[in-house]
Amino acid sequence: ENILEAKPIVYRQIKVPQPGTKEYCTDSGLVVPSVPYELHKRLLVAAERHGLSLERRLEMTGVCASQMSLTLLGGPNRLTPKNVHQRPTVALLCGPHVQGAQGISCGRHLANHEVEVILFLPNFVKMLDSVTTELVLYCKTGGKQVSSIKDLPDSPVDLIINCLDCHENTFLMDQPWYRAAADWANQNRAPVLSIDPPVSGQGLAVEAKWSLSLCLPLPLAEGAGRVYLCDIGVPCHVFQEVGIRYHSPFGCKFVIPLHSA
Amino acid sequence: ENILEAKPIVYRQIKVPQPGTKEYCTDSGLVVPSVPYELHKRLLVAAERHGLSLERRLEMTGVCASQMSLTLLGGPNRLTPKNVHQRPTVALLCGPHVQGAQGISCGRHLANHEVEVILFLPNFVKMLDSVTTELVLYCKTGGKQVSSIKDLPDSPVDLIINCLDCHENTFLMDQPWYRAAADWANQNRAPVLSIDPPVSGQGLAVEAKWSLSLCLPLPLAEGAGRVYLCDIGVPCHVFQEVGIRYHSPFGCKFVIPLHSA
Known part of the structure; x- marks a missing residue:
């Protein structure tokens, strides 16, 4: 005879130091609070200190984002x-x-899975090491690479993946290559997936149908579309170090949809 | 009016230099030949040369193996x-x-997903750097670690993941910790998943219900159970470098079942 009483489900399992401006919830009702960018950054730095290097994060983000894209x-x-x-x-x-x-990284995994990938990356004399390393590997897939918007297709593609923005350098948006790429995306009629989009104060240059946030969501604007969350493998004690009480909201998945709470 | 003729499906899309002793096929009938261990090793070395470092491979293998385990x-x-x-x-x-x-790495991702993980790793004074790095990260999950078989549970667990073997050092099997762990696994009645098992000449110490091979399968023995294949992100030009003509058999998946052809 089973005399164990079912304990009540706790829906608020993640607690952040300064409850953010925005909360999300999962399909099963778990509450996932947003975090300010500064806290998100401290979390990734703490994870790197314990060995979850940028290289590992790039690989895991690439795999999970490509799994979402393939779906x-x-x-x-x-x-x-x-x-x-x-x-x-x-x-x-x-x-x-x-x-x-x-x-x-996401593009490499897509090309590995026989998706036709066309990478637009503007020409720069000097690049971040992590960009160069990814590029070397990407080139081994047979995926295409262009540095001019003129070489992107005129007809609608199946999916646009937007990784034009970074979190700290908003004046990128004023550069000619950025504006040309954003215009191209807005004119092509394909749906847009933004990976790791920033909190945008001044509106997004490209509206997304879906956005994939990493680890914990930032308080994203409306133009980010439907928000998904990607597990990037940060262990729970690392969350603790930056003051976050964390239980995984992912269940058996690595990418889950979030809903505005 | 659609006047395009459907082209016939090519089922033999992967060609290896010395066709192996064993062939597998996927659910959709694609032929996946096995490769000898020496060629498998050369493939991974070539991938590392282009930047697909051991660290990346560990992360990707961990993610995909944990996805399979969660299923x-x-x-x-x-x-x-x-x-x-x-x-x-x-x-x-x-x-x-x-x-x-x-x-x-797999255990870390499982523990991150709230699985109760008990890691058995024998005590050694000096360890491979990659093992140490994984261990540091694993310890941040709150997963347990034991170095003696006595500290493993007496009752059946839900799943045993076997990573006791390596491909080159078969005399590991004679060491006391190895034999104790193999005996424990055979006595516990849980099903066994072997990750990256070697081609075993002299029989396996632990029979597996499932085996997960990486990239391309080795010709595994019967005791390996049902064989699954894991994508570890090697781009197709790297296969070419070691003489393999490769098209991905994975479709939209990263882990697929293989059947004896």
Whole structure:
């Protein structure tokens, strides 16, 4: 005879030091608070200190973001041996920063899975090391790379992945390559997935249908579309170090949808 | 009017220099040949040369192996907020080598997803750097670690993950800690998942229900159970460098079942 009483479900399992401006919840009702960018940054720095290097994070973000993208592209219905002559096309727009490197990692995994990837990355004389490393690996996939918007397709692609923005350098938005890429994205009629988009004070240059936040969400603007959260493997004691009480909201998944609470 | 003729499906898309002793096929009928260990090793070395470092591989293997394990543990039915008081238990048996490091990475991601993980790793004065790094990160999850078989549970766990073997050092099998761990696994009645098991000439110390091979399968023995293949992100031009003509058999997945052809 089972005399154990079911304990009540605790929905508020994540506690942040300064409860943010925005809260989300998962499909099963767990509350996921947003965190300010400064706290998010401290969390990643603490994780790096314990060995969760940028390189590891890039790999994991790339795998999980590509899994989400493959689902958005139609998943098993689209990517079968029968459909090999109708491969989906993804335009990947990257800036020269960590967010761009995350995008290139995602693009590599997509190209590995026989998706037609066209990477736009502006030409710079000197690049961040992590961008260069990702680029070397990406080039081994046979995926295309262009540095001019003129070389992006005129017709709608299946998906645009937007990694143009970084969190700290908002004057990127004034550069000609950025504006050209944003205009191209807005004119092409493909749906947009933004990976790791910043909290935008002054509005987004490209409206997203979906946004993928990493680890814990920032308080994103409306233009970010439907918010998804990606597990990037930060262990719970690292959350503790920066004052966050954390229980995973992911269940058996690595990418979950969030809803405005 | 659609006048395009459907082209015939090519099922033999992967070609290896010396066709191996064993062939597998995927659910959709694609042929996946096995490769000898020496060629598998050359492939990973070539990938490392282009920047797919051991660290990246450990992260990706850990993520994909934990995704498979979470499915084996019952997936969304088992890991819900309602079941938080009945967390599944995994015993993770690791040797002091790269295969062990892969296991610890998997264990970290499982522990991050609220699985109760008990890691067995024998005590050594000096350890491989990659094992140490994984261990530091694992310890931040709150997962348990034991170095004696006596501290493993007496009752059956939900899943045993076997990473005791490495590919080159078969005399590990004669060491007391190895034999004790293998005996414990055979006496506990939990099903066994082996990650990256070697081609075993002299029989396996622990019979597996499932085996997860990385990148391309080795010709595994019967005791390896049902074989699964894990994508570890090697781009197709790297396969070319070692003489393999490669098209991804993964479709939109990162772990797929293989069948004896």
